[in-house]
Amino acid sequence: MTNVTTVRVQTQDFSVADEYALLANDNQDGAVVNFIGKVRDFNDGSAVTDLTLEHYPGMTESVLDQICQQARERWPLNKVTIIHRVGTMALGEQIVFIGVTSAHRKAAFAACEFLIDFLKTKAPFWKLEANDTGSKWVEARDSDEQAAKMWQK
Template identity: 60%
Template sequence: MSVRVQREDFDLGAEVTALRAGNPKVGAVASFVGLVRDLNDGSGVSTLTLEHYPGMTESALEEICAQARARWDLLDLRVIHRVGELAPLDQIVLVAVSSAHRGEAFAACEFVMDYLKTRAPFWKKERTPQGERWVEARSSDDLAAARWDSDAS
């Protein structure tokens, strides 16, 4: 398991290759890459600044990954989340999961992303033509995460 919070970009291909690491038990790899959009809530976005609480953020991500490992039979899992100022099309986050079977890989990947959006201490500030604004939590993210609370998987 690997959790990283960093300013620099990541190489999706290299991360997936490392996740597989020549392990013949890997039958599936599922991944999600989140990108900066140029439009949010009807306004253009020129930059997105991500802030975090060092130490606490990594611990929260590690706990989310531990919960995923407890729910599904995973071979490996990695989360990379960027912080600092990012521009549209920049990569923000990678969640990648390997397992013997696709169902577990897909479910764990989605679970980690849903929990990351609602339980990891990150703050987002957008620069728009109207000025800077903090991005509010979305109820749709809370609903996505809540479905896992009652899911016995």
């Protein structure tokens, strides 16, 4: 295994096809699993017109690297990619890409789910949702915390 980890925090969009091609460019893995998160038009029953994500530069990348390492300790993974966008994004735009490869699908699916659950609760990102009446900071969701707790050893 080559054990490649890629972590990027960026303002520009990413190409799912390009990221998939980088993950699947060899024959040692039988599974490639991706998750793509997008800006949706509602949250908690309120309309959303756009989303602004802020982060703590340097610390964010460090936390994402640590999450990737934790996933590697749990599952036999080859490649792991996390790309998270920051800045203001319109409805339907991509926010996050998580991709993992492994010899077998169960490890790849589990690791991908683990990565997004821990990213949502551990990485220092802040969401500002805008709607027709103004903007509000989004509080952490209890459901995200519960999802991350399921992974505790």
